Amino acid sequence: MSSLDRPLILSTAITGFGYYTGDTHRAQRLIELDHYRALLRDAEAGLLNFVLFDDARSLAPDRSFGRIDVLSLASRLAPESKHVGLAISVPTTYSEPFHVSRELATLDFVSHGRAAWHVTTTYSSDEQANYGHAPAPSEQDRRSITSEFVEVSRKLWDSWEDDAVITDAERGLYLDPHKLHHINHVGRHFKVRGPQITYRPPQGHVVVIASDHGDPGVPLDVQVADVLILRSRSLAEAKQAATSYRSAASAAGREIRILQSVIPILGASEEAAQRRSQELERSYSARYSGPAPALPLIGTPAQVAGELAAWQRAQAVDGFHFLPAILPDDLGQIARELVPELQRLGLVPTAYRGTTLRDQLGLSRPISQYQGAPSEAFTAYQR
Amino acid sequence: MSSKKQLHIGIFLQGVGHSIAWRDPEHAKFTEFETYVRFAQTAERGLIDFIFFGEGLVVREHREKFFGPIVNGRPDTLALLPALAAYTKHVGLAATISSTYNEPYELARKFASIDHVSNGRAAWNVVTSFSNSVAKDSGGDQIAFNFSKEKHLEHATRYDRAREVVALIKELWDSWEDDAFIDGEIQPERIHPINHEGKWFKVRGPLDVPRSPQGHPVIIQAGQSPDGRDLAARIADVVFSPHRNIDEAKAYYDDLRQRLIGHGRSPDELRVLPGLAVIAAPTEAEAKERAEYYNQLLYNDEIVRYLLGEQSGLDFSEVDLDAPLPELDPNHPNTNKPLVESWLNQARAHKLTTRQIAEQIRPRQPLADTPVQIADHFQHWLEAGASDGFLLTPIHFPHDVEAFVDLVVPELQNRGLFRTEYSGSTLRENLGLARPVSAWQRSTVNGD
Numbered sequence: 001m002s003s004l005d006r007p008l009i010l011s012t013a014i015t016g017f018g019y020y021t022g023d024t025h026r027a028q029r030l031i032e033l034d035h036y037r038a039l040l041r042d043a044e045a046g047l048l049n050f051v052l053f054d055d056a057r058s059l060a061p062d063r064s065f066g067r068i069d070v071l072s073l074a075s076r077l078a079p080e081s082k083h084v085g086l087a088i089s090v091p092t093t094y095s096e097p098f099h100v101s102r103e104l105a106t107l108d109f110v111s112h113g114r115a116a117w118h119v120t121t122t123y124s125s126d127e128q129a130n131y132g133h134a135p136a137p138s139e140q141d142r143r144s145i146t147s148e149f150v151e152v153s154r155k156l157w158d159s160w161e162d163d164a165v166i167t168d169a170e171r172g173l174y175l176d177p178h179k180l181h182h183i184n185h186v187g188r189h190f191k192v193r194g195p196q197i198t199y200r201p202p203q204g205h206v207v208v209i210a211s212d213h214g215d216p217g218v219p220l221d222v223q224v225a226d227v228l229i230l231r232s233r234s235l236a237e238a239k240q241a242a243t244s245y246r247s248a249a250s251a252a253g254r255e256i257r258i259l260q261s262v263i264p265i266l267g268a269s270e271e272a273a274q275r276r277s278q279e280l281e282r283s284y285s286a287r288y289s290g291p292a293p294a295l296p297l298i299g300t301p302a303q304v305a306g307e308l309a310a311w312q313r314a315q316a317v318d319g320f321h322f323l324p325a326i327l328p329d330d331l332g333q334i335a336r337e338l339v340p341e342l343q344r345l346g347l348v349p350t351a352y353r354g355t356t357l358r359d360q361l362g363l364s365r366p367i368s369q370y371q372g373a374p375s376e377a378f379t380a381y382q383r
Numbered sequence: 384m385s386s387k388k389q390l391h392i393g394i395f396l397q398g399v400g401h402s403i404a405w406r407d408p409e410h411a412k413f414t415e416f417e418t419y420v421r422f423a424q425t426a427e428r429g430l431i432d433f434i435f436f437g438e439g440l441v442v443r444e445h446r447e448k449f450f451g452p453i454v455n456g457r458p459d460t461l462a463l464l465p466a467l468a469a470y471t472k473h474v475g476l477a478a479t480i481s482s483t484y485n486e487p488y489e490l491a492r493k494f495a496s497i498d499h500v501s502n503g504r505a506a507w508n509v510v511t512s513f514s515n516s517v518a519k520d521s522g523g524d525q526i527a528f529n530f531s532k533e534k535h536l537e538h539a540t541r542y543d544r545a546r547e548v549v550a551l552i553k554e555l556w557d558s559w560e561d562d563a564f565i566d567g568e569i570q571p572e573r574i575h576p577i578n579h580e581g582k583w584f585k586v587r588g589p590l591d592v593p594r595s596p597q598g599h600p601v602i603i604q605a606g607q608s609p610d611g612r613d614l615a616a617r618i619a620d621v622v623f624s625p626h627r628n629i630d631e632a633k634a635y636y637d638d639l640r641q642r643l644i645g646h647g648r649s650p651d652e653l654r655v656l657p658g659l660a661v662i663a664a665p666t667e668a669e670a671k672e673r674a675e676y677y678n679q680l681l682y683n684d685e686i687v688r689y690l691l692g693e694q695s696g697l698d699f700s701e702v703d704l705d706a707p708l709p710e711l712d713p714n715h716p717n718t719n720k721p722l723v724e725s726w727l728n729q730a731r732a733h734k735l736t737t738r739q740i741a742e743q744i745r746p747r748q749p750l751a752d753t754p755v756q757i758a759d760h761f762q763h764w765l766e767a768g769a770s771d772g773f774l775l776t777p778i779h780f781p782h783d784v785e786a787f788v789d790l791v792v793p794e795l796q797n798r799g800l801f802r803t804e805y806s807g808s809t810l811r812e813n814l815g816l817a818r819p820v821s822a823w824q825r826s827t828v829n830g831d
Contacts, residue, residue: 027569031499031593057488059591063571066559066593069496075465076500094486098440098529099459106462110416130488132585165414165456169406172683175456177449180442193528195442197399199414199456 009319015054018327020280027065046335050085058126078111085357087116092149094131101153108201113356116207121217142217155183158368159195181370204365222249227257239316259321261294305341391772395435398457404779423467429788433475436460440526468501475810477506482545491555494600495592503596503809508603511541542610549618558589560823598819616642621654632769654771660749663786674751704738754794
């Protein structure tokens with residue numbers, strides 16, 4: 001089988017200055033569009049399937065930078081990009097599924113089907129202090145809130161069938177009233193009547209991503225997410241985890257894509273890459289305690305591509321989520337040096353395929369769960 | 384340059400609730416992103432101050448059934464405006480967002496962010512979410528039901544909350560000093576917690592988004608009730624008003640000016656823009672013909688009952704339209720009390736039927752006329768001190784917007800009543816409003 005029947009999925013994180021210590025002397029850049037514009041250009045040059053914009057709800061703990069809300073950022077840059085998926089981190093803790101699902105639906109609308117939602121929670125004491133709720137929900141509660149939040153969001157995306165707006169002037173009907181649905185959701189955390197006040201997103205459901213990046217309130221649950229991002233420490237560990245997620249997904253009748261996080265540290269020679277890695281580690285440990293995040297892959301672009309090919313041969317995961325060591329530099333290097341090596345190995349295509357992010361990921365477009373159903377009686381809500 | 388007072392003009396793409404012009408085959412599709420791009424670009428071609436979108440947090444229903452004849456559904460404005468900023472450079476971008484169903488920290492960072500990515504063009508129309516008690520039998524409320532709540536807040540409570548929300552959000556917008564960066568490097572000592580503890584909220588801050596180009600995005604309010612007028616006078620930079628009668632409009636503006644002074648503000652810190660549907664055509668006959676065409680497109684009893692109920696908060700589904708207006712209860716919960724009282728007074732004074740009352744809430748009676756006549760109207764209101772301009776509420780897009788831009792704007796420019804280029808770099812500057820000074824503003828430049 002040619003590996004291009006199932007090309008590797010590639011994505012990148014866009015978070016602050018990168019995963020090591022970037023140039024904090026230039027913090028103002030993080031609120032300038034040109035910075036993100038250049039990152040998106042690099043991502044599209046490297047044919048990455050999506051970029052994942054990180055966000056939070058308080059100032060960086062060390063006060064080293066501020067930020068721009070990622071919904072504004074992704075929406076603003078959608079018209080300036082053509083192919084790359086736009087994943088934004090949106091927490092479930094102090095927000096409403098009715099708002100969040102709508103914002104994501106509209107990001108999908110303005111990007112013509114390229115939106116994704118990286119589900120996160122709000123739990124640090126700094127963030128909590130900005131919402132006046134005390135105390136923050138426990139880890140277990142946040143997981144349960146998140147699961148239900150996504151469930152409600154999917155219902156709201158389905159509450160307008162695809163062809164609800166008919167503009168039938170002859171019959172005087174702007175919309176077909178039978179194709180809108182009260183969702184009448186009554187759960188442990190949320191009670192939402194619906195329908196949503198915007199159309200079904202172009203992708204049917206926005207792609208939902210869950211990652212295990214230090215947010216214990218987000219369940220890596222195949223019912224919740226379409227894409228899982230792992231932070232395994234080895235191929236064997238990743239393969240074991242992926243196998244178990246895949247069997248859970250198949251039991252649940254859900255499609256799932258599994259990505260492994262890696263930090264490529266590239267150099268013109270292996271020695272140069274090792275030297276760079278040591279420098280990065282030194283500056284990191286001078287600033288933070290604990291080990292650097294995720295799996296570093298150190299070497300020449302050809303060596304790193306070879307390692308990724310070994311993962312691919314082992315069928316461990318469906319692709320890789322790059323955590324650029326330093327932004328913007330490393331993303332450019334990944335796009336211009338690493339991706340061409342992967343293309344040479346036939347692991348990724350040389351042009352974008354498909355129009356929506358779902359197309360690119362090989363995920364089918366979900367049919368509305370209410371399709372053909374009569375509008376439920378309002379009284380169902382009152383149970 | 385002439386020092387003559389000039390008009391400020393916004394345009395509202397109504398969408399939801401639109402009952403007429405979608406039936407015209409030339410009307411743009413609200414379900415296509417390109418429609419919104421075209422709207423923004425057409426407004427910018429006409430040097431319009433800002434484009435404006437509404438919000439309603441429920442799909443409009445009629446007696447618990449979805450109502451097919453009118454437009455429902457619209458994109459989320461906070462997610463739409465940044466994308467429109469990519470297609471435009473100058474036109475302001477105004478979103479209607481409820482102060483009742485949002486966390487202040489969320490709204491503060493979103494509006495500041497839109498202001499950043501649009502280079503200072505964001506505006507927030509603060510609403511408290513009026514809701515019909517469509518589901519009154521259950522004792523609940525339709526909007527609240529979308530937010531895990533049983534009841535919508537009562538009118539006075541919503542305004543009390545709104546006052547605190549906006550004050551708190553302004554504190555968050557000011558939590559970064561303007562010069563929090565020096566040569567691109569952040570100055571942590573110039574970022575301040577706000578430690579807000581009020582009746583409704585406890586928020587420590589600072590915001591995680593730096594102070595935005597306008598300092599504060601422009602605040603819009605549309606208060607009519609005493610609570611609403613008071614809120615407008617406290618917080619608003621721009622006020623929308625519903626007046627079609629110049630004397631009422633002037634009285635309203637004068638009242639707002641007095642209230643502004645009462646809140647320690649200068650009377651010229653506010654722009655008052657009455658809503659107005661304009662249909663411009665080269666001849667009066669063509670304009671009237673077009674207005675009549677819109678009327679013919681749709682105005683049946685079903686729509687009349689719907690609109691009466693929708694505007695008043697009361698149920699008109701069983702009312703005989705050709706009988707005298709029944710004794711409505713203006714004090715019914717979540718009823719639009721000033722409106723209902725005004726209907727009752729008019730019906731009593733002039734013995735009006737419900738259908739006659741409904742005449743006045745037909746989707747705004749348009750001003751259908753030649754560019755010269757329309758410009759006369761604008762000039763008259765501006766010079767009489769009845770308004771600073773208008774919020775246009777076009778019935779048909781693109782027709783009415785393009786006709787305004789192509790026919791009326793040049794006439795206004797010829798009279799020196801409207802800009803011939805965008806002179807400011809932010810929406811505030813184009814509105815002639817000062818950039819709010821932060822509490823942290825240093826008396827000397829460069830922090831020395």
